[in-house]
Amino acid sequence: MKEFLNKKGLIIVLSTLLLIVFVFGGMYSRYMTNQIDVNEQNRYETSLLELVNDGVTLEYFDAEGVDKSYHTPGSEDEYSPSLLDSYKVMDDSNVETAVIYVIETIGISAGFVAAYAISVDDDQLLAVKVISHNETDNQDNRYFNRLNDAFFNQFTNKDLDVIDFSVDTIAGATLSSLALDIGMKYARELYAADYAFEIINVILEINSLNYNYDLDTINEFSFIAEITFDEDDKTAIVHLDTDFNYIDTSSGDEVTQGVIDALPVFVSKTHILCLDVTIEGYDETTRELSISVNGYSLASVKMIILINSALDAVENVTFISSDESYDYSHGYSGSGVPEVEQGYIDGFNSQGVILDETAGATVTSHAMGRAIEWIKSLEIALNGGN
Amino acid sequence: MKNNNGLISGLVLLSLGLICGLLLAFVNELTVERIEAEELRLKFDAIEEFYDIANYDLEEIVLENGTIYVLKSQSNSEIEHLVYSFRAKGYGEDVEMLVAVNKDLSVEGYTVTYQNESPGIGTKIVGNDFNYNQADDVSTFDSIGGATVSSNAVKAIFTEVSERAQSDFNGGLYDDEPIDEPNELEITVDDFYDSDLFDIEEVEIEQGTIYILRQDNQIEHLVYVISTPGYHDQIEMFVAVNKDLSVEDYIVSYSNENEGYGTKIVDRDFNYSVANDLSTFDSISGATVSSDAVRHIFSIIAERTEDDFGGGLDD
């Protein structure tokens, strides 16, 4: 051995050592580098699995893919979100429970990547997780940080088969919110393409919306709406109750069930009318029409309108009750709220005018003013349009 | 040997120099055309990556920090594309890039034509997608992590392009070079009205001249000739106003504005039909200075025209 090392053996041994380090050490360091990627992927998949409660394993699959463009937030350009990954989520008995789409959309800047988990069983959006984003301004993620828990809660257990499939944006981070909103809609499209799921698609336009001032039917419905619907522009005049639910059609084309379902959503999103006054009921014998107006709280100010016997004018308006808070914590220091309201009613009865708002009870004053406006409109309607 | 006091040596050297010079001239004669052609081809090869040059008229504008290649449509010589070749300081030497921008300000492409960055990270800038798609918007720019300086150089180039792209397409490209020949037209009152029918009187005012066209001692028409400073030179306009204050016509008789957008004021409909009403005035976007000059002329007329017809001129 020593003999061998003293001759050419030493250089061979040393070179072999070098070679061994190069080969095996190289393998070791490559293993390390690969392990980073593997760990990265594991963490990514684990974080995706956390979106689904009973998810146990992820299975990659090739989604059908949908070509659909959306407005780039903040501009007129259209773009198509891109699907980065799609996974099926299996539960412990290896049954598919959910599907996860990882979609890249555009917020303030491109590269808003989020995962959208959709439950296969009940067609619900389970949760949303932001993977990465570029919604940064210099050092801190100012815009993105505005998206609070309340905003993200909108995404949990959200039914896909609703007519209005969108979330409320957060002021100050509208573009970032829209990125998630669009991603969510695109995920629904993808889901519809991959699974037998039909997206409800209603074409409906509210042309006009009016209170029903007709005393004969005022108990049956509160609103008369003129709508255009379906692809071939059918029109109809429909009656709606206080919650905008469909009652019946007075004239025009026959209204489909889809439109009936969609009406409450569409009307409440279309602010054609100032919708403060709610008709509580009309008693034909006493000729008393009771209404309520939104003050500080919903339908908080109640009053009764007495119609005269000829049914063509308002005889008297009586203030009944109010849920308004009288603790004056909002700085109101004038006369008591009931007095304010009575003042309005008296003024209307005696002069037919609307008073200026009372300082310190602005909200209530506004509500009263609108109630008076409504009563005036009613009077005009009773008079036959004069 | 004895006679060699340097003079003859000098003469030998001189004659050798002459021979060499002649030889060089000869070789130069042979190669000069081909060199030019090759240089041009090399330059075009880079641009050809983005556009087919054969379809355009190519123009070259040399700036301090680079060159702009203007690709004009052959049919109406409008600027179709601009290819910017700019330099910015990188980590090593300057980084030179070619940025091709379309008329709608979308970025056709960009390529690094010269760089000497640190190998490894710095050279990643070649062929990297910086996510720069709209010429006037660098906010989407993605830099390369670990190569801050190199990508800052790229960003500097993009920023430079973004700052001038819009105005370049709108005519600002030629800001530094006034056109050689001013736009001059021989205009007389005859171009508006038949001068035989009227008595014509000429009144000099501060800003120009007013031709008064009278019929039976009544002022029927006024033709204002007003000049005001434009971008490079004065702009002179003839504006004919009828008695009812309607504008008969207006013609730019002299201007020396920027080629492209500035010269649009000639034959342009400014939507000026009532002499004392400037509210309908349409300016030319991209040629603000020139159209402001026109507007100034109109405002001078608008201010005085009512008074002029009412007899103010006789004062």
Place this chain on the structure above:
Amino acid sequence: MTKKENFLKGIFKENPLFVALLGMCPSLAVTTSVENALGMTIAVVFVMVLSNFLISLIMSNEKLAALVKPVRIPVYIVVIATLVTIVEMLMHAYLISLYKSLGIFIPLIVVNCIILGRAEAFAAENKPTDSIIDGLGMALGFGVAILIVSIFREFLGTGLLTIWGDLQFDLNFIFDFLRISPLGMFTQPAGAFISLGFILAIIAAVSAKRQEKQINQVKGVKANV
């Protein structure tokens, strides 16, 4: 000295770059790729052979030589500069990409000490034919040297060997096989010095060994005697 020896001495025994360490500036700057080295070699061969020939022609005429002698350096420069300019113009016209990559180093051939050195040391005192052979040998020796440096540098720096234009050998598979990457450092100026240093060290080691052998042989011969 036979013609063969005359030719070969430029390549081995008196190699301008490796032995005389002349012309370092262009050899370090243009050896980033084999293509550049080849182009430089062609340019140097052209200039070298013709300048050696012309200068030898001038100097072999005794009368002319006597006239030229006091101003011989300017004469060399004029001749070389003319040749270099011709090479530059031809290259610009027909090999523009090479012209671009060689850049300033073509005009710098004028002051390349190899050419001026050979003109003064050899061509001025030898016949035109010998001068041509010497020039060719020297230029080829220079070419071989910068080719070696450029192969070394381009392979280590980029993993490629660009012979000419599109004729390019991608040797990255060697790096892939070893699971390492090319070292961009070698395409940088610092890499040029390091490469040249390594190559010179190897050559020095080899020649030292040969000298040792020769000395041993001489000793052996003496011992035998």
Place this chain on the structure above:
Amino acid sequence: MARFAGGKAPFLRISDQKGKNTNTIMRDFLIALLPVVLFSWYKNGIQVFLDGNINFFEMLYPLFLIIMGGFLSVVMEGIFFYVTDKKNNNLKSISHKLTTSYAVIPGIILALLLPIYTPIWVLMVATFIATIIGKMLFGGFGHNIFNPALLGYVIVGFTLSGFITDAGGVFNGSEVLIDSYASATPLGIFAQFSNTGEAFSFATLVEPYGNLWNFFIGTIPGGLGETSALAILIGGIWLVARKIIKWYTPVIYIGTVFILSWIIGINVGESGIWFPTYSILTGGVMFAAVFMITEPVTTPTNPLGKVVFALFLGTLTVLFRFVGNLPEGVATSLILMNIFAIPIDTYSGIIRTRGFKKPGLSFASVLFVIFIIIVAYTIIASVNMYTAFLPIINIWQVI
């Protein structure tokens, strides 16, 4: 140097160190490196393993890398000895040469300077440059001008850093997970600020990594051995106690960096004591102070020379760090100062024996003027880092 002691560095003062020889110096060096090695293994291997982010084989990698650094340099030196000296290339003479050459120390220090995810082949290149080019080609142990480990580190850092980054870079298995570790090492973040000219603050520089205590303990991203000031201090105290190094060299060096950073911090509007503290705790300042500027071969040997050397080094470190574009100024400034070690040593030796007379006086005054100029330039240029960094980069490239 040769005037006083004769022969080549390192030297021993027998009155100080009875019964010691070069061997004991090097053994003490290795002992002093032990806490650093153990901490870097703990931080990059064991701790991450305990967190459950890596498996057992990955846990061993930091230790493997450090051992490989030493092992490779020994093997390479062995091959070098074999090839260069054909007459004595038997096992006995080569092993004898290896024991007196202390190849293992530059190897280990080199590995400690590099980030955790350095590929082995990069380490091999670095070791080759360090031992063969940096040490053996200069004549072997005691003859090298540059600190071998540092030379390997600098060349690899300038040319192959891309491969290190591609392989995973400085973050260990746990640090990769932390979002606030935005770009890289603390100095990487600092370099971004100085490049863009933006103002920095405690919140942007220190808070992403917790607090300054973390910097002291060493639980921040960085090279294998350079992060923990605590472990380095333990090693340093051992070396001082064994009288291997002089205590004032590291103190003056760190103090210079501290005071200059403080002045610069005040100039740019950060008057807090945190900034100079941050400045000395990040990067390789601590590591260099204890293990590199005290290295006996490439630094001056007499006390005055050591003081001058440390002063200049600290100033240059701050200059390169704050004014230049390079995030880490320690290695480059040390390489630069290694060149001047011999003149400083020679003249400070002359001054020490003859006092401030010719020729020592002129040398000292020139040195003093240069020092003042560098300090002034550092302070002035750092105030507007952005505009100042371009010319320095150019100068650096010329060098």
